[in-house]
Amino acid sequence: MGLRGALRSHWSTRPMGERVWLSVAALLSLGALCSRVHNAFAYPPLHDFDGPGHALNVFAFYQGRLPDLRSWIGFHPPLYHAVGALLWHGLPQGIPVHAALRLLSALAGFGAVALTWRVLLRVVSPVDAAIAATLAVCIPMVAIATSMLGNETACALFSTWLLLRLTNLPEDVERAPRHALWTGFAGGLAALCKSTGLLAIGVAGLAYAFRYRSNPRRAALAVAATGGIALLLTAPHSLRLLVESGGSPFAIVSGAAMSPELEAEMRSHPPGERHLADYITLPAATFLAPVYSAPGLERSVPGLLYASLWADGHAQFLPDNVRAVRFAAVALTILGLVPSALAVRGLVRMLRSTDRRRRFGYPLLFAALLFLSLLDYTWIFPTYAAVKASYLLPALLPACAALAFGLESLGVGLGACLRAGLLGIAAASLVFTWWGWWQ
Amino acid sequence: MSWRALVALLSLAAHQGLGCGPAPRTAIATVESYFHTLARDPLRNLELLTPAFHRAHGLKPMTQAEAKRFELGLSPAPKSQEHSAADQSIGAVSPDAARLAWLVVQMKPAYRRLARELSIRPLRVKEEAYQALVSVSVRAPQGPRFVQQFALSRAADQAPWRIDHIDQRGVVAANLKAAVVAFPNIEHQRRLRPAASN
DSSP: OOHHHHHHHHHHTSOHHHHHHHHHHHHHHHHHHHHHHHHHHHSOTTOSTTHHHHHHHHHHHHTTSOOOTTSTTTTSOSHHHHHHHHHHHTOOTTSOHHHHHHHHHHHHHHHHHHHHHHHHHHHSOHHHHHHHHHHHHHSHHHHHHHHSOSSHHHHHHHHHHHHHHHTTOOSSGGGHHHHHHHHHHHHHHHHHHOTHHHHHHHHHHHHHHHHTTTSHHHHHHHHHHHHHHHHHHHHHHHHHHHHHTTSOGGGGTOGGGTOHHHHHHHHTSSBOOOOGGGGTOOOTHHHHSOSTTSTTTTTOHHHHHHHHHHSOTTOSSSOTTOHHHHHHHHHHHHHTHHHHHHHHHHHHHHHHOHHHHHHHHHHHHHHHHHHHHHHHHHHHSOBGGGOOGGGGGGGHHHHHHHHHHHHHTSOHHHHHHHHHHHHHHHHHHHHHTSTTTTO | OOHHHHHHHHHHHHHHHTTOOOOOOSHHHHHHHHHHHTTTSHHHHHHTBOHHHHHHHOOOOOOHHHHHHHHTTOOOOOOOHHHHHHHHSGGGSOHHHHHHHHHHHTTSHHHHHHHHHOEEEEEEEEEOSSEEEEEEEEEOSSSOOEEEEEEEEOSSTTSOOEEEEEEEESOOGGGHHHHHHHSOOHHHHHHHHHHHHO
């Protein structure tokens, strides 16, 4: 029996209700794919987050040279830009280069969601796995990140691959070093896309050390394998940054260390200063006018993070002066409370269950550290542009797992209502992020 | 229809519809490509320009504060003597900074709109082995036509032509905006600034 036969047989044995849920989820995911292709061409060139900077890095590789480390985002690791340049060399003249770079970013984002879905299939029902993955690919933050050129989604793809491996650490300690080698490779690729990947490598090293602590020799070998391969991949770029910056390790994570002018420009964005209150205030504008220029939102870290998760908090992708867009953004941020609450419920259940804690403990640790490092970044650079939910994209896997566990915990009646609700929110997000729908 | 037929059909459609032709080979084709890619495919546009071109247009990335003042039609904030001297030095704008400014200028919605409305007519093409001069007449929806002359060069016989320099003639107040779109440069930016404040 071929693949087609196997799929047909697998599908026909499923209950009718399940088939309906899966069909709707598949249709929405297909819609998301179409939306990204449309957005790649329809969204104006280089309006993407740091679009001209990323474009310039790609151009440098296209010309066969390394990017200027002192340019806007010249310090970023090279993998996405180098692959983008290769793609450009083989690109038909009729396809704009920026559109191809956006499609590359979309491909990486969909890859990250596909890997997440694969993990979820092992731990929850196919319906809940499909609904969580579908919502993930449709929500405004992911939709906008995968509609723009940039290295966020590529980093998310390889970080998700790394985290996937950490959910499935081998029981046999003898296999640990070999397993760690591939994990280090995934981490190295993530760090070659964006410095966030370094955090994933650190968590992976910790995971091997802790999990195999009963056999210190094997544990050390596994840690060395993870770190060694990751170091091998990232060392040339990191060394270049260290040499050019006069030895500042800060240069690996921010362009500010390379250029005082760049640092001054980064700091010139509002609000310009940060207080502890910014981390605990949630202004009403988060739900009533979810865009950074709304009263109080420019300062509020949780408010802007939420607004950039469920709407376009930075008004970078959608116009903030169109009434229909503003109305849709308000509706989505309010509706977004439902999946957010479900994810929190799922997170609590994950932490309470020994089995799930064991499986998802390291991805959750990574998510927590990523969140803390984002808070730290917003403290160092007190600008609204630093408060972006898409910086948390590498933690897609634990976030989706929390949502899926939240869904799983519901009773039959409420569960069906909320599953339908989540697919409705996914559909609404799809329309909301279809560039140009308001015209 | 089998999936192979579908793939073949899609490939054919892509080849016909997306213009899978070669990159521009002649000097005039390079100039046409320059206008075609302005604000539509800014990276391919960047590919057509030499470092000498970027040194000549004189654009540099604006800081947040400078951009705000420019939008309000205000003159630049006074700078210290030291700062002004640095600005005037040749090395003040790195090649990548000039390229960045060239990309950023094409992002404005008004620029994109006008770039789509420009039409050109070749006036004169003089192509030698490694140097070429191409003059085109540029027409915008408003204002009189103006002439844009391109100096191009190439490194070898089969190498692609690249634009080294652009000159414009016949630019008056009525077609200044179109001239800015056809060739953004620091001189135009200075001329536009007082206009913005009125």
